[in-house]
Every structure is written in C-alpha cells, then in structure tokens.
Amino acid sequence: MFQNGSGFMGCVAVAGFLAASSAFAQSPPSEATLTRVALPKDFAATFQRYDMVDKVDRKIVRYLYINKEALAGIKPGEPFPDGTILVMEDHDVALEAGGVPIKGTNGRLQPTSRIKAFAVMEKRKGWGETNLFPPEKDNGDWEYASFKADGSANPVKLDNCYACHLPQNKDGLDFTFSGAKIREAAKR
Ligand code: HEC
Known part of the structure; x- marks a missing residue:
C-alpha cells in the first residue's frame, strides 16, 4: 500500500511539473514589456x-511614417513635439528565382504590398517618468511597441x-535614426 501510494504521488508530481512547464512555454507574455503604444488606425x-x-x-x-499634426509642429532646434507617432512598416521585397532581391533601374529594392511587421514609437508627456524602466534606460518620453503583420500586438521584451535607440539622443535626432529625414519633411 505504501509503495503504491508513493508511486501514485510521484506520478502526480511529474504530471504537475509537465503541465506547469508546458504552460510556461506557451506564455511568452510573462517576458513582454507593458506598453501604452498602439498601432494607429489608418496611418x-x-x-x-x-x-x-x-x-x-x-x-x-x-x-517610415509620421503623424501630420506632429510634422506640422516640428521646430528647428527643438525635440519633436509631444504626441509624435512614428510608424515603421516592413515590406517584403520582390525576389528573383533563388531568393535574390530584385533591384530596379534606380538600384533600389522593389517593395511588395506584403507586410512583415510594424514597429511604433510614440512620445507623450510624462511617459518617461511613468514607465517601468530606470531613468538611465529611458528614451525621454518615447515608448515603443511591436506589432505582427496582421496588426495585432507582438508581446515581446x-x-x-x-x-x-538611446545613443540617438544627439544632433536633434531625439532618439530616432531617421530624424534628419523627418526634419527635411517638416520643411516641405
Ligand atoms: C539594433 C538596433 C535597433 C533595435 C534593437 C531597434 N531599432 Fe528601431 N531602428 C533602428 C534603425 C537603424 C532604424 C532606422 C531604419 C533602419 O535603418 O532600419 C530604426 C528605426 C525605427 C523607427 C522609425 C523612426 C526612427 O527611429 O528612425 C521606429 C518607429 C523604430 N525603429 C521602432 C523600434 C521598436 C519598436 C523596436 C523594438 C521592438 C526597435 N525599433 C528596435 C535600430 C534599432
């Protein structure tokens, strides 16, 4: 009886462990960073x-896209306006047989309409202070988010x-890589 009992208990413990570990493997969002940034509709x-x-x-x-309100509010020598939203939309490119990207006569890749992913950064007054990062990791008031091809949230770290993006806090770039292009667009 005692042997049977402990054998039974052992089985339950193993089954419990397997259930717990597979549940863990299926729940990556425990690693995901909370974010207040959404993918803007119709951007x-x-x-x-x-x-x-x-x-x-x-x-x-x-x-690369910027919301027009922010673009209109950009001033030389100042960081980008509160409420700036930048969307980066990754498109698959046209490929030759064999998977080599086709280049146009201008030497540029040929984007298809097939979207791979979206990345968004948005700045709102107070977000830097109220996020979960320590101040030395903050990017001012910018917050980030990642989205899958279908536009649903991609819950990642x-x-x-x-x-x-932190080292881009220089030369008026305001934590962006394409800040010079944004400032050019603001002048048009
Ligand atoms: C290893 C460096 C690196 C990491 C990590 C990275 N980015 Fe970027 N990001 C870039 C570079 C470089 C560009 C400019 C476009 C390019 O050359 O790919 C860029 C551009 C952007 C842009 C367009 C505005 C800009 O800064 O020019 C957004 C929005 C963006 N990234 C969001 C994100 C989000 C969201 C994440 C995390 C999920 C992320 N990035 C992680 C390097 C990085």
Whole structure:
C-alpha cells in the first residue's frame, strides 16, 4: 500500500511539473514589456510617409511614417513635439528565382504590398517618468511597441528598442535614426 501510494504521488508530481512547464512555454507574455503604444488606425492613409529604407540583408523595405499634426509642429532646434507617432512598416521585397532581391533601374529594392511587421514609437508627456524602466534606460518620453503583420500586438521584451535607440539622443535626432529625414519633411 505504501509503495503504491508513493508511486501514485510521484506520478502526480511529474504530471504537475509537465503541465506547469508546458504552460510556461506557451506564455511568452510573462517576458513582454507593458506598453501604452498602439498601432494607429489608418496611418497609411492619414500619416505622412517621409522615407523608405532598403534592407538588402533582411530582404525588406521599411516605410517610415509620421503623424501630420506632429510634422506640422516640428521646430528647428527643438525635440519633436509631444504626441509624435512614428510608424515603421516592413515590406517584403520582390525576389528573383533563388531568393535574390530584385533591384530596379534606380538600384533600389522593389517593395511588395506584403507586410512583415510594424514597429511604433510614440512620445507623450510624462511617459518617461511613468514607465517601468530606470531613468538611465529611458528614451525621454518615447515608448515603443511591436506589432505582427496582421496588426495585432507582438508581446515581446522591448528593452532592446530602448537600448539601441538611446545613443540617438544627439544632433536633434531625439532618439530616432531617421530624424534628419523627418526634419527635411517638416520643411516641405
Ligand atoms: C539594433 C538596433 C535597433 C533595435 C534593437 C531597434 N531599432 Fe528601431 N531602428 C533602428 C534603425 C537603424 C532604424 C532606422 C531604419 C533602419 O535603418 O532600419 C530604426 C528605426 C525605427 C523607427 C522609425 C523612426 C526612427 O527611429 O528612425 C521606429 C518607429 C523604430 N525603429 C521602432 C523600434 C521598436 C519598436 C523596436 C523594438 C521592438 C526597435 N525599433 C528596435 C535600430 C534599432
């Protein structure tokens, strides 16, 4: 009886462990960073596209958009306005047989309408102070978010977004890589 009992208990413990570990493997959001940034609805129609960046190695073209209210409010020598929203939309490119990206006569990649992912950064007064990061990791009041091809939230850790964009807090770029292009677009 005793042997049977402990054997039974052992089984329950193993089954419990398996259930717990598989539940853990299926719940990546425990790692995900909370974010207040949403993918703006209809941005492709209502935002200004200010640049397209070819990424040959990744076989994508990145479309960069800014909300028009922010674009209108940009002033030389000042950080981008409160309420600025930047959307980066990654498009698959046209490929030759064999998977090599096709280049146009202008040397540029040829984006297709197939979208791979979206990344968004948005700045709102007070967000830097109220996010979950320590001040030395903050990107001012910018917050980041990642979205899947279908526009649904991609619940991932966002530490890398902050870490890679942090050194861009220079030369009027305000934590962006394409800040010079944004300022050019603001003058048009
Ligand atoms: C390893 C560095 C790196 C990481 C990590 C990174 N980015 Fe970027 N990001 C860039 C670069 C470089 C660009 C400019 C476009 C390009 O060359 O790909 C960019 C551009 C952007 C832009 C367009 C505005 C701008 O800064 O020019 C947005 C929005 C953006 N990233 C959001 C994100 C989000 C959200 C994450 C995290 C999920 C993220 N980035 C992680 C390097 C990075």
